[in-house]
Amino acid sequence: MKLGQGRNDARNGSERSRTGRKGVGKGSGMDQLQERILEVFCRTREQGPLVQCITNFVTVNDCANVILAAGGSPSMAHDIREAAEAVEGAAALVCNMGAIENIDAMILAGQRANALGKPVILDPVAAGGTELRRRESRRLLEEVHFSIIRGNASELCYLAGRQAAGSGVDAGGADRVTEENLLRAAEEFRELSRRTGSVTAVSGEIDLISDGNQTAVFRGGCPVMARITGSGCMQTALLGAFSGAGREDSFAAACAGAAVINVCGELADEKRKRNGTGNATFRTDLIDAVFNLTEEQLKEGMRYEIFQG
Numbered sequence: 225m226k227l228g229q230g231r232n233d234a235r236n237g238s239e240r241s242r243t244g245r246k247g248v249g250k251g252s253g254m255d256q257l258q259e260r261i262l263e264v265f266c267r268t269r270e271q272g273p274l275v276q277c278i279t280n281f282v283t284v285n286d287c288a289n290v291i292l293a294a295g296g297s298p299s300m301a302h303d304i305r306e307a308a309e310a311v312e313g314a315a316a317l318v319c320n321m322g323a324i325e326n327i328d329a330m331i332l333a334g335q336r337a338n339a340l341g342k343p344v345i346l347d348p349v350a351a352g353g354t355e356l357r358r359r360e361s362r363r364l365l366e367e368v369h370f371s372i373i374r375g376n377a378s379e380l381c382y383l384a385g386r387q388a389a390g391s392g393v394d395a396g397g398a399d400r401v402t403e404e405n406l407l408r409a410a411e412e413f414r415e416l417s418r419r420t421g422s423v424t425a426v427s428g429e430i431d432l433i434s435d436g437n438q439t440a441v442f443r444g445g446c447p448v449m450a451r452i453t454g455s456g457c458m459q460t461a462l463l464g465a466f467s468g469a470g471r472e473d474s475f476a477a478a479c480a481g482a483a484v485i486n487v488c489g490e491l492a493d494e495k496r497k498r499n500g501t502g503n504a505t506f507r508t509d510l511i512d513a514v515f516n517l518t519e520e521q522l523k524e525g526m527r528y529e530i531f532q533g
Contacts, residue, residue, distance in 0.1 A: 273468025280322025352382030444486025
């Protein structure tokens with residue numbers, strides 16, 4: 225397995241970022257991924273996809289606003305009496321296990337979305353953390369097919385069948401993707417994609433996106449993203465918007481989500497440092513950065529590599 229170099233992977237990054245490794249295989253494959261990401265990004269703003277979110281009360285407002293910032297339109301219908309009907313008018317469905325009390329609504333809405341051929345995104349919040357969440361995450365995977373599963377390393381480690389070291393909604397240190405375990409982690413999450421038929425998106429200091437055949441590594445963002453509530457939930461909401469506009473390319477939609485949140489995290493952190501503000505203002509600046517992000521900024525700011533078999 226070899227690492228192919230992304231177009232911008234040698235660019236200097238933020239505190240959270242690491243410079244991409246020089247690899248082999250630079251050329252049309254990497255250029256095509258960048259083009260696919262930019263196409264999904266632009267199409268979302270052109271089409272304004274309606275995204276139904278069944279998400280948790282802690283971050284529901286941020287998720288709605290980041291979808292709007294990306295060009296989509298949020299629907300937060302989560303009542304079990306209307307969830308399946310509401311998804312009929314949506315372009316995509318987001319199921320966030322932070323709303324653990326709404327699992328039955330997620331299953332009904334997810335099955336309806338599956339029947340209609342609409343993408344469904346899962347955020348397995350704290351999966352593996354309690355018996356309730358272990359049981360309900362298994363139910364979701366058994367009852368609904370997810371186009372994309374996005375979570376931190378501990379959450380996806382549990383879904384992959386490994387004992388996870390996470391605490392609450394945070395990834396455990398032993399599970400985090402690092403430069404040292406990158407190859408092993410990529411293979412583990414590639415296998416999870418093959419088993420579930422879903423694109424897996426692991427978020428952290430290093431982001432891994434895999435569809436079971438191709439795996440991309442994204443770097444970027446900043447440490448302050450871990451000091452606000454909901455940066456992961458916002459990324460999942462973005463995946464709903466990008467999937468709604470690019471339902472035929474879930475891999476590109478997941479990559480677009482990683483690229484956008486990382487570039488915007490860097491832009492928001494630059495503003496925080498200039499103005500001497502803190503994490504509360506950073507959260508607003510992060511959403512603003514998504515709203516103001518240009519195609520050129522995304523093109524120049526994204527840093528990625530591709531695993532080649």
